């Protein structure tokens with residue numbers, strides 16, 4: 001196809017393709033599952049909690065599976081199921097799982113340090129180790145990771161989480177490089193402040209101050225992340241790899257330094 005023959009809406013379509021969404025039972029993962037299936041994909045919805053994975057699967061007409069993806073053996077079972085279910089149509093993964101263990105640095109135990117890196121980084125590494133070669137064998141595909149604003153800039157009581165998320169962004173760059181020749185694109189989307197079922201709402205004045213600090217004037221929703229994920233999973237992004245797209249209303253581009261100009 002020459003560029004002049006391209007019909008761009010077709011590049012967004014995922015018809016006939018199978019995707020695995022890790023952490024599909026809530027928030028961003030559920031919305032990503034909706035975005036992928038609305039564009040024709042079939043989705044295997046995976047979550048630690050089988051019942052919420054099944055809820056998302058029923059919402060999007062997909063398959064579901066309970067798994068703790070921080071455990072390699074369970075992650076291998078997830079991708080064995082993807083192979084059984086989709087065969088060579090297995091085309092992509094979105095790894096949404098990530099949890100903050102908030103604390104100040106001196107207060108983390110050795111176990112906390114390991115756990116924080118397990119919950120954010122290690123499963124993303126293992127996902128690429130297992131799914132990357134499978135996608136390559138199928139002729140290519142996409143892996144999309146979820147990073148964070150805290151992977152770019154320091155946020156309160158999130159040092160280890162931010163360190164691990166920064167490493168997720170670098171993981172996309174390195175794995176994009178390594179798997180590029182095999183047709184597998186690896187990217188990340190870095191959310192800013194996203195409102196989900198677990199959002200703690202501070203008093204209205206503080207909430208207003210949070211929204212006022214964000215250039216686009218509001219906290220994000222899961223759909224604000226699912227959109228860029230859909231783009232990266234699709235052939236619209238066929239020449240995009242190794243990148244992290246910030247989806248944060250612009251806040252990562254604003255300095256906290258007060259201006260000296262009036």
Ligand SMILES: NC(=O)c1ccc[n+]([C@@H]2O[C@H](COP(=O)([O-])OP(=O)(O)OC[C@H]3O[C@@H](n4cnc5c(N)ncnc54)[C@H](O)[C@@H]3O)[C@@H](O)[C@H]2O)c1
Pocket residue numbers: 022023024025026027028029046047048049052067068069070096097098099100146147148149190191192193194195196197198
């Ligand atoms: N919400 C925000 O403000 C925000 C900001 C920046 C980055 N993020 C990142 O976005 C991603 C999703 O955030 P969210 O707010 O939608 O989270 P969420 O807590 O609403 O959903 C995460 C899902 O992952 C599942 N999960 C947790 N541990 C798992 C495991 N070991 N194995 C399988 N499934 C597991 C949970 O059961 C849950 O259904 C995370 O990576 C998070 O770090 C969120």
